[in-house]
Amino acid sequence: MPRIRSAGAAASGKRAGNALSYLVLGVWAVIVLVPLYLMIVNSFKPTSEIFLSPFSVSKAPIFDGFRMVFEEGNFLVYLFNSVFITVLSIVGVMILAALASYALVYWDVRLARAISVFFLLGLMIPMRIASINLIIMLKGLGLLDKLLGLLPIYLAMGMPMGIMILTEYFRTIPRELVQAAHIDGAGSFRIFWAVMLPLARPAMATVAIFNLVNIWNDLWFPLILIRSESQRTLMLGVTRLFGQFQTDWTSVLATLTLATVPILILYLVLSRQFIEGLTAGAVKE
Amino acid sequence: MKRARLIVFAVMVLVMAGSVAAQSITVGSWRTDDVAQWRGLIADFNKAYPGIQVKFDPTNPPDYNATLRLQLESGTGPDVFYARSGDVGKTLFKDGFMLDLSAEAFMGKFDAASKFFWQSDDGRSFGMPLFAISQGIYYNIKLFRDNKIDVPKTWEDLLAAAKKLSSKGIIPFANGTKDEWDINEVVFQTLAPTYVGGAAGRKALESGAKKWNDKAVVAVFQAIKDLAPYLPRGYAAVDYNSSKVMFQLGKAAMMFDGSWTIPEHMKAAGLEYGVFAAPAPKGMKQAQVFHADTGMAINPKSKNIAAAKTFVAWLVSDEGIASVAENFTGFFPMAKASKAIPFSNPAVKSFLSFNDGRDTDVRFSWTRLNTGNPSGYDLITASTIAVLGGKRTPQQAADDFAAGLAKWYTY
Amino acid sequence: MTHASDKPGTARRSYWGVGIYRRPSWFLYILPALAVYVAFMAFPLLASLKLSFYTGNGFRLDTFVGFDNYKKLFSDVDIAPRFWGAFGNTWIFFAVHMLVQNSLGLMFALMLSNKRLRGVGFFRTVIFIPATLAIVVTGFLWKLMLDPNFGPVNLLLERIGLRALALPWLGLEETTLPIISLVSSWQWVGIPTMIFTAALQSIPEDYFEAAQIDGASGWQVIKLIKLPILVPMMGVVGILTFTGNFNAFDVVYAMAGANGAPNYSADILGTYFYRTGIAGKHPVGIPDMGLGAAIATITFVTLLAGVLAMRRLTASRK
Missing domain, CATH: 1.10.3720.10 (MetI-like)
Structure with a gap:
């Protein structure tokens, strides 16, 4: 083992390292989950609402899309x-x-x-x-x-x-x-x-x-x-x-x-x- | 054991799906969005012929020609299929993938001009003309009214209207270039007939009487350039569907498009829309695209040629024509009906009125430009996008077009 | 496998007699797998290579033309720019994965190997989620996300005052391919993460304990214990990335169409092969299967050469 830094500096370095890890992994989780979230919430909105407020969960969800998929x-x-x-x-x-x-x-x-x-x-x-x-x-x-x-x-x-x-x-x-x-x-x-x-x-x-x-x-x-x-x-x-x-x-x-x-549910399970x-x-x- | 049973069941279903009943025909098409329309048409057909089962089996438009070719080559083609007019259809016929329909009785319902676009060079018919389509500019009536804009009568009026809308933060034209085919087929080819001088002008170019970089062609590209400032922000990433959505939501006031989009706009809640013909510059005569779009061809390898013929013939019977007109809003039956078709949709009527007193023609690049490499179609797409992006001047774009064709085009 | 005692024949003779290990009937077990593999992979592959020397109409490739198809690809005025464009773009596509996807994967794996971090299971699950999605879905989803007028990405950029950055990402020749490569990296970053994670898990626990007693900093642990294990893995990941991406198709097809629009800027060998050899180009749609076979052959040769070169590289580093 080569020369090691003092224990105190190492501990604070670890804390900083952990915080950085959380930040990076947290941001990545957002980048992964947001598109899926948007896909799901917007499938319950009429087109006009998708464009006006893409991020919100619809207060009056519609199921027309799903009905169309199965019927048409x-x-x-x-x-x-x-x-x-x-x-x-x-x-x-x-x-x-x-x-x-x-x-x-x-x-x-x-x-x-x-x-x-x-x-x-x-x-x-x-x-x-x-x-x-x-x-x-x-x-x-x-x-x-x-x-x-x-x-x-x-x-x-x-x-x-x-x-x-x-x-x-x-x-x-x-x-x-x-x-x-x-x-x-x-x-x-x-x-x-x-x-x-x-x-x-x-x-x-x-x-x-x-x-x-x-x-x-x-x-x-x-x-x-x-x-x-x-x-x-x-x-x-x-x-x-x-x-x-x-x-x-x-x-x-x-x-x-x-x-x-x-397949997503299968994967999560x-x-x-x-x-x-x-x-x-x-x-x- | 359950799984084993499931597999056995699945195999049975598959086998059943594979062995088609004797009186069943499949219709191949590039109109994935016409599923409901076809359901109506087939229902009408079955009133007259309950014994023939018709299945509509569409492919996405950009994949259609390739898909069809592969199907036909591999012997899995549909019995009846949409036939492109002009070069593309001719090539398939030449390779033996379409039945010669020249002698069929139903061809008698068409005048020579209609038949022409589905005929080989020696005058044999490979497709029965079914639909024509028209193209123009859709506009949002409410946005025009709110901003005190009248329907433009000239190209200059149109640009002035666009400028006004743009200054109010409204996108003047919804069109984009991401999908490439739409900027070519519904923008360039909507404008082209006016500038090149209709069918006569096109023929002058095709025959060599005029050069492909003639000032008329430059003028089309100049018109494209005029539109550039009025397309959506980031138009290069806007695809055809996004364009239509922008128009339907009132974000954009106008959109170059074809009559086939009427049913979709009809479904858009709260959209008040009209349509006008792409206007000519002051002092120039306007010509209109009235495109011989869809023919019906029969697969010579079909096991049900008789049923296929029965179906195709029914399409141009009086009931057939009426059913086509009723179910396919925005498509115009090409057969001569014994009585005039009573169109009720105002946009359909407007489109039809564009033909009154004007020279009409099919799409500019459809007749002669697609048999070589690079195809005229590709050259137009590339040049149009280059002009919009400011990478080529209209003159350079026309020169590129001519240079590309010079590689293979023979007069 | 060099020591005599390792040879199954010698080691096992005392129990099971040499006969049974040599019996030809073993071949019957292999036969079905081999038959399918030869008939539907090896044979069509080699036959496709042969087709690259032929031309014809549609399925009937009956005219031998020697190297004409290759000559066309390399030097025809109209074809060569398409081919070289696609060839170059494929390398860019691969390079972005190598740089972004694999660096991220390495970083994630290192972070997830930190025993003090909470929620490792959650993050690991999340990182791998995109890999379970169909590329058709990913491509379409990101196309919506990146729409210039109503896409959430640009809405967000505008809201935080970066309107200038709200570009038509998938419409500019400069950005389309890099963006598609990034989306694909987003999807597959789970794979290198998992490979590196598995390598890290193979490190004996007492190494870390020793390091802890010595008071080593987190970075020192990474540098001295973890990286040496990871370096050989990088070779494996590199090869997987290369073979996985050099013949990519789906993601470009889903996000930029078969032409790799705009202006072929996102055209890669996969889309070019599809357009040329399988589908034909809109609006005419007549494929040139001979030329397509030539593209496939070049892809094959490049892959083979690339894999051998990378093996060499990683081997010499050891």
Whole structure:
């Protein structure tokens, strides 16, 4: 340890440091929360009031915007589509990535290591670059403009991150457990199913969370692959509703609120696991 | 287990959504804001043809052309779709994405001039003319009255009115440039016909009788420059929707816009508005944009071509025309109806009256300027914004326009 | 993995026999994931690279043109300025994230690692909230916030007497891209914050206790204990920022449209690729997929080179 300042100076320095921290973090909290606050309070006001007093909570809240969203648009279709494709993709990524990771950790050949690296390369390359060929391929498969056409793309997109997180996690599972199960006569699949999967729950949650944010919020692939009203995801539908509501800002803000609040609540409820899951995955990169 | 059931259910819904019933047609459009209008029209259509289900499936306007192209290329296109007039439509037809409608009986409802804008160079029809639209200047009647301003008769009057409003702290024109298409289509192209001399003037430019940087074109850019001081503060960040809101809330007294916005202004509480034609400078003859805007094309790969034709033909039957006129305020049916359509909306009547005794034309850049790179459309957008921002003089802007076209335009 | 005893084969032989670790049947577990990954990521990516040497009409890219698409991008009078503009803007976009987002992230992480600070959980939750929002939502929300005439940001600036600063932020060529980059930084600052936080949490508690006994000041703790842990993390964050932002699209599309208006000042490779290769440009809308593939290839090569360079850089620093 180098030379240290006197204790008194250090203590006052700490107090000043704390005050500064509160100031900085407080200002940032305002910058984060104010736009969300404005979005929500203004979705209950008629357009004229939004412009006259954007900051206040309306004394006579109206629900026209929300009514418009449900009556005039196909909001529920979009919502259903998004839930459907997101859940399906996440489940798919979890299953495929878990199976592959299990083998990549225990299969002791050069090829397995090469395949691991091959998967990890995908972390560095955004899938959008492949878009042109994906359009052509999906067209060939008859999956263009079909919600299900997004599934293989999201599976492929989620795979590198899923495999990275899960292989890292499987490596931390004590070998003795696996070996004990093997001695008990369990086959490799049984070991996977009965031993590895239950243990990997936290890592699986991380994979799920990562994909939830990425897939739920994805605009690019729906934008280039989906055209029909009945196949649109929430984000694509939201852009379309902006076009429909135009100057009706009440409805626009109601749309935004409805698209945001579910995931926001989910996040707030799960925020501890969410953040821990994310840091667990990110650090190991 | 519940989740499994949900997934099974979801798959079923999907499969059902995918397998379209035999007598169902989808209509593709760039009018996302016309959902309610289409609901009315489809209801009327189903009174005559209850067996054909029509679905309206619009895309946001700036994405429409691209979206449609991709849909058609990939075989997922709508059965019937809005067809842009002029170059854009021609290109799709040439590539085989539109049915040749020349021989259809319903084409008999149109005169040659109307059909022209949805015809290939060899005279085959790829779109049935549906709507025309008009453009002009909306104004806030109350603000005009309060500030003792009369509806301007000349360009000079208009600028004087703008100056007066500006001095009272009212934004004269709500238009901005953030979205780019509106400053081009509803400002530049509203002004252009007057200065270039209507359809005849446009053709003189297209044929090479006049240069693209002719003084007439410079004059359009000069008019744009005249407007610059009267746009909203920070107009560069004002998008089309914000412009309309500013007008509806009475923050701005006037706005260049098209007849298609009437329904939106009708919904604006407390807005008292009128509309007048963009006036010509003193001593110049005024010409009016009456744009052949929307055609109806049929997808040759549609599985329900017969139903699609039935629907399109119904649109120009007397009931169809009446339904179009009634549901689509601000759009003008182009078919010859057996009896005159009784328009009741005052703004609609005003727009229609702009055509009386004046030379009318489609939008200036629509007919010949969009098949090359850089397109005339892009050049106009860029030059207009440059003139407004003071980066180019009107003469330089016209020179840029001409230089850009010179790269590919052939007479 | 260099010591012989670390090799799974040698270490585990006594328990589980070498056979099972070498059995080809393991491959069956990998196969589904690999198949999807190869078919929908690796193959289309490589095939897209190939398409960059072709041209044609729409989906039918059947004419081999060698490097013509690249030549166009680099030197065509009309195309090259668009391409180089987008290329340069992408670097600016990335640089703003690197400077603003990551510095803020580092600062937040350091502040949140202060054990005496109350409300750490609250602030941590708040900092990450924007990352859960859709970019479509963020973009639209900030567009409203920044509206020149009625946006809360400018209203606020005017109220505190800074009318001169109440600019049309998203309308000026000079400010649009930086503002969009800042909005995007606002959204993603939670990620570096979390990564740095996790690194700080890995520091053993007794380091801090020792420092406390020595009477070290807060700044000394940061400099001597925390920063050394954070430096290697900066490399990771740098790479993530690079790959995450070099092919950005959504935020610019949501706030400045597909053209990156005004006057292409916010056009980045993502929007240029979309306009050229996928959508075509308004009003005609005919995409040039070959040219688009060339843009994608350049993005790919730049990403690869960038990541390798950054790895090198961080490795040599260690």
